[in-house]
Amino acid sequence: MESQRKKLEFYGGEWMSFIPFLVFLALIITTTFHFGSISDGALWVPAFMAIIVGFFFAKNKSDFANAVIDGMASKEAIIPVVCWLFAGVFSRILRTSGLASGIAGVAAGMGVSSTMFIVVSFIASAVFATASGTGFGTIAAGMGVLYPAGVALGANPAMMAGVIISGGAFGDNLAPVSDTTICSATSQGVDVPGVVRSRLKYAMAAGLITIICIFIFGSGSGAAGAAAEAYSYDPKTLLMLIPVIATIYIAVKTGDIIIATTIGSVFAAATGVAAGLFDIVQIDVVDAVRPALLTVSGAGLDRTVGGVIYAGLNSMIQVCILALLLFGSISIMRQGQGDVKLLNALGKVANTRIGAELTISGMVIILSALMGLNAPAILAVGASFAKPLGDKHGISPYRVANLLDAQSNTLCYALPWTPAMIYTLGFAADSSAPLVATQVMPYVFYSYAMLAVMFISILAGIGQNDNLSKASKQKKEA
Numbered sequence: 001m002e003s004q005r006k007k008l009e010f011y012g013g014e015w016m017s018f019i020p021f022l023v024f025l026a027l028i029i030t031t032t033f034h035f036g037s038i039s040d041g042a043l044w045v046p047a048f049m050a051i052i053v054g055f056f057f058a059k060n061k062s063d064f065a066n067a068v069i070d071g072m073a074s075k076e077a078i079i080p081v082v083c084w085l086f087a088g089v090f091s092r093i094l095r096t097s098g099l100a101s102g103i104a105g106v107a108a109g110m111g112v113s114s115t116m117f118i119v120v121s122f123i124a125s126a127v128f129a130t131a132s133g134t135g136f137g138t139i140a141a142g143m144g145v146l147y148p149a150g151v152a153l154g155a156n157p158a159m160m161a162g163v164i165i166s167g168g169a170f171g172d173n174l175a176p177v178s179d180t181t182i183c184s185a186t187s188q189g190v191d192v193p194g195v196v197r198s199r200l201k202y203a204m205a206a207g208l209i210t211i212i213c214i215f216i217f218g219s220g221s222g223a224a225g226a227a228a229e230a231y232s233y234d235p236k237t238l239l240m241l242i243p244v245i246a247t248i249y250i251a252v253k254t255g256d257i258i259i260a261t262t263i264g265s266v267f268a269a270a271t272g273v274a275a276g277l278f279d280i281v282q283i284d285v286v287d288a289v290r291p292a293l294l295t296v297s298g299a300g301l302d303r304t305v306g307g308v309i310y311a312g313l314n315s316m317i318q319v320c321i322l323a324l325l326l327f328g329s330i331s332i333m334r335q336g337q338g339d340v341k342l343l344n345a346l347g348k349v350a351n352t353r354i355g356a357e358l359t360i361s362g363m364v365i366i367l368s369a370l371m372g373l374n375a376p377a378i379l380a381v382g383a384s385f386a387k388p389l390g391d392k393h394g395i396s397p398y399r400v401a402n403l404l405d406a407q408s409n410t411l412c413y414a415l416p417w418t419p420a421m422i423y424t425l426g427f428a429a430d431s432s433a434p435l436v437a438t439q440v441m442p443y444v445f446y447s448y449a450m451l452a453v454m455f456i457s458i459l460a461g462i463g464q465n466d467n468l469s470k471a472s473k474q475k476k477e478a
Helices: 014-035 041-055 061-073 075-097 099-109 114-132 135-152 157-174 179-187 192-218 235-254 257-274 291-297 308-314 317-335 338-347 353-371 375-392 397-408 419-429 437-443 445-460 468-477
Strands: 283-286 302-305
Touching: 014 041, 014 317, 014 338, 041 061, 041 317, 061 075, 061 317, 075 099, 075 135, 075 235, 075 257, 075 308, 075 317, 075 419, 099 135, 099 235, 114 135, 114 157, 114 192, 135 157, 135 235, 135 419, 157 179, 157 192, 157 419, 157 437, 157 445, 179 192, 179 375, 179 397, 192 397, 192 445, 235 257, 317 338, 317 353, 317 419, 338 353, 338 375, 353 375, 353 397, 353 445, 375 397, 397 445, 419 437
Parallel strands: none
Antiparallel strands: 283 302
16 A cells, blocks of 8 residues: 555654654653653653644645555454464463463473573473464463463563574574565575575574573573472463463464464363353452442443453553554554665665674664564565675675574564564563563563674675575576
8 A cells, every 4th residue: 555655754864754753762761761660651751642643744745644544454464463362362271270370380390490491491482483483472372371371370471472583583584485585585596495504503593602601690590490480370270381382383283363263262162161160251340449430320330341352452452552553653664665776875874784684684683673574674675685785795695684584583572662562571571570662672682692693704804705606507598
C-alpha cells in the first residue's frame, strides 16, 4: 500500500520524517532517567506524542494521516500483533498449569544451578529458532516455559529474558528458513545453503561469547544447586510438556507460529483440563472489588470474565497498542523517504573495502534499529546499495549477504522499542517477575557479541572472499 502513495512532504525536507523517532527516543530517555523505569503501557504516551509532533511538520496533513494508517494496517504490523495474541493465550495456559514449577523442581532435583539453567535456556532457544526460523516463536516458547522456571530456580530474571531473546536472534540469523536469511541471499543473487554455511563461523563465535558472558555475569545470581524439596510441584504438571513438544514440532515443520500456537493452545487446554490443572474459562463472583459501582447499580454481585483465555489475550494488549503506534512512525519515515536520504548519505563515505563493509553495516544496523524490523531493512539496503558497493570493491556477495543478515540481528533485538523486546516484556509482565526494557537490554548478549564479531571480521578482512569463485561462476552462468 505504501508504494502506491505519493511522497510525504515535510517542512525541512526528508530528514524531518525522522521526527517521530527522535521525539519518541527523547521522551523515553527523559522518562526513564526521571522515573527510573517505565512499563509498556507508559510507552504509549511517548509513541503517541511522537506522531502528534510529526503531524505539524507535514505539509499535507491528509497524506500524513494516511501514512499513519498505512503503517498500522500494514501486514508487517498486523502479523506480529496476531502472533502475540495467539501466543499470549498459549503462554498463559502453560503458566496456569504450573509447568514452570514442575520444570524448576526437576532441575533442582538434578542439582542444576541457576547459571547452568540460563546456559541451557540459551542453547535451547537457539536450537529452536534455528530449526523454526522464527524469533517471535522462540520468545513465546522461551518466555512461556523457560523464563518462569528459571526465575523459580533463582536465576536473574533480566538475564533469563535476555538470553531467550539472544537465542531468537541466533536462529533468525542462521536459520535457512528465516526471512532475513532468504532476503539477504536473494538480494545478492546467491544461494541460501551457501550463505548459511559461510555465516556459521560468525554465528558460532557470537554464540560462544554469549555463553561465556552468561558464566561471567550470571555466576553471582541464584542458587548454586538447590534441593528438589525447596520446590513443591504437582508431578502432573509435567504432562504439559507433551503439548509443548508438539507445538514446537509443528512450528518447526510449518514455520507458522499462528498454526502452531492454535493447535498447541487447544492441545494444552485439553491436557490441562483432563489432568485437573485448571478450568478454561471461569466466571468469578466478585463482591468487594468495586463496591461503589455495586451500590450505584443496586446489584448484589458483580460478575467479571476471567480464565486463561481472557487473561492470555489481556496480557498482550499493551504490547499490541505500542507496536501499532510504532509502525505508524515507521510508515511516516518510509513515505517521507527519510530512509532513502540516510542511505544516500552513508553511501558517500564508502571509498575502500573496509569503508564499504562499514557502510553496509551502518546502513542496515541503523535502519533495522529504527524500524525494529530486520527483513525490511535488508531489502532496503541489499539490492540498491549493498550489492553495487560489494561489486565495486570486489567483496564476495556471500560476504555482503552475511553482513546484511548478521548486523540486522543485533540492535534490532536489543533496543526498547523493537517488537522483539516489547514482545518479551509482554510475557514477563504476565509472570511473577515483570521487567522493563532497561533491565533486559544489558543481557541480550548475542546482539552485542555479533556486533563485535562482525566489526572485528571487517577490520581483519575475514570472509571478504567467502565462496567468491562460486559466486563468479554463478554470475557467469546467469
